[in-house]
Amino acid sequence: MKQSIANIAILVPDYDEAIAYYRDILGFSLSEDTDLGAGKRWVRVTPPKGETSLLLARASNEEQHAAIGQQAGGRVFLFLHSDDFWRDYHAYQARGVNFAEAPREEAYATVVVFTDLYGNRWDLLQPACPKRSV
Known part of the structure; x- marks a missing residue:
């Protein structure tokens, strides 16, 4: 059996802004x-060559509005893998992405935390090459 996550819903205040x-x-x-009628839309955005999409869900009540940017309770919520960390990091810098720290090298990846327009925390990372057994 093969399964995969197709969409991850993320609360936003406005479809077009998101x-x-x-x-x-x-x-x-x-x-x-x-367009689903009554002001609702089914909106998906997908990273380049990605398989999983973000489903942009417009908040419709006070509880949902309060959760915008806090769906993971302040922890990193989404992990965006890159095949060229430095290309994407510099492109995001040039476009004004808000980084929460300087890039760092970890055993598992080159990684940096950034926040999106709504305060959701993301990891931009390029996984380290797996070690080859001899």
Whole structure:
């Protein structure tokens, strides 16, 4: 059996503002934008060559608005893998992405934490090459 996560819902205050951020700042593609009526839309944005999309869910009540940017309780919420960390880091810097720290080398990856437009914490990381057994 094969299973995969297709979408991860992320609360946003406005569809169009969120589309612009994830598309123009992070370089994601708008994979789907379907009008569901009554002001609701099914909006998905996807990283370049990614398989999992963010489903942009417009907050519709006070509880949901309060959770925008805090869906992981202040911890890193999403992990964006890159095939070229420094290319993406410098591109994001040039586009004004808010980094919470300086890039660092860990045993598992080159990594940096950034926050998106809403305060969600992300790891941008390039996994370390797996060690080869001899």
